[in-house]
Amino acid sequence: MVYCPYCGEKNKDNATFCKKCGKRLPEIENKPTSHHLPGESIHPMGETVKSSFEWDVAIIAALIFLISYKILGIISPPIAPWLAAAFSILYLLSATKKKASIPLLIIITLLIAVNIKAFIGL
């Protein structure tokens, strides 16, 4: 319901003129919610969350790197750092879900492939 600013009469939300005094009613501000895409965040807080560095994720990623580096170091030292890095990056990707990290993942995968090839070739 919208109230007439001139006489105070109740009018329908879509009413242009007051039914009692006939004066023009102020237009209701329609919030453009339909303009927002489903994936688009309308909350300003979301921006700060995105930019903030996730320490817990970084620490876990570092631990994954160290543990897998230790284990892989025993099995195959030449590929150990690459696979350890790949594991930690894969964890980071799954944890943060950043699309920008996909090219980095491709580079790492290529580096691993090259190192495995070199390892087999020895």
Ligand SMILES: [Zn+2]
């Ligand atoms: Zn009125």
